[in-house]
Amino acid sequence: MTEIDTSKPHPARMYDWYLGGKDNYPVDEELGRQMLALDPRVPVMAKVNRAFMHRATRWLAGQGIRQFLDIGTGIPTEPNLHQVAQSVAPDARVVYCDNDPIVLAHAAALLRSAPGGITEYVQADVRDPATILEGAGKVLDFGQPVALSLVALLHFITDEDGAHDLVARLLAELPSGSYLMMTHATSDFTPEESAAATARLKAGGVTLALRTREEFTRFFDGLELVDPGVEVVHKWHPELGEPVPGQDDGVIPGYGAVARKP
Template structure:
């Protein structure tokens, strides 16, 4: 069945259109219509620094598809996707339920546009379930409590944090947030994650961080070592930490617009022992 959106989605919530939001900028990069002029303006500024930004967005989505497919093929039937972004097909539940129709998925984002659009657009299989939470990654207890209404937290869950943690600096407890979420998931659960880095484009990345910070966003580009810290104590799935589009490329399709340059981001999947 498809589960109704939580009561929290029925509350009257304001949408801040005075400053860009990552989910809406992501939608703009992908050619969507659920964004505002402020998001498009900042998106154009990012494109001026690196015209591959839309390709990076597509590469991150492609990683999520490949990782979801790998996890489902290896027996995972429950997914908690935080930082969902505005729905763009195929969505995580469609990839998972194509392999396992009984897969259950909880989506979560902190922009009211996201769950509102998700509730209208996302429909899962009759055998599975789909839920939508309006919450911030900095509210792990709210997220887990909402997820518990749909997922059996005594059974493995794949925690998806794709293109999210580079928006949470260390001083906001990024590592503690991930550890806290994983601590409430059972043995056999997984963390699937991507993260932007300045390792390959230091000058462009510095300029991008400055502009996003001036617009009110928080950005924390981490090195390969910094990204790998999120997987401390987990058993990494081969090939371990990899440039994002080099993680099991055989499981997906080529990304349009991809060139031979290195995409400035990392991806990995790890299992909780």
């Protein structure tokens, strides 16, 4: 097992701290507090992304999707994606993937599948799609539709690191009728704060690649966007889930969308 590096902050552990979790280290909290000083809504952003995942997963399961590949899983926070999917479809198969060893340490919690369903975990980086697809292919049938979940992940991958190519590579293995569900932070609404946050994270060793609405929409090229298309995260089908506290603090600077592969 890869050793957990507690000397450098990690986005998954910072996300856990934002959500009030305990699986983080002082270095994660320190950088997290610096982010809060720039924008106190950061924990709300984390909760909004989580709530989007719940709504989108329920919607997809309601459309008959029975297979999910969740990359950038993060530290378990109930309900997890498999719990949401299997509450609608007990036979749903879910593969989680993350590159942080602390997530692997919590894999036992992730692997508690509903009877009739399957839940597995692959430790790999999104920049290594071949390893992800090989591991996921042991559980998922790539001859049947799969929902690919990339929630709050791609804003840590730059264009120079081939963010769009990575998404295209993953989608290329999935058949017609598959879906991409995705959220992404943006600087469209808070350019000055976003520039300061990007610089602060970079100083802490964390890359942040914020994208505009147009740049985010590019990830869905060749796909059929589900109504209402690209939307501010908390406004994507709010009727599918409970409201998230803090939404009335103004526009949450992030986009979300779900799209079908034709």
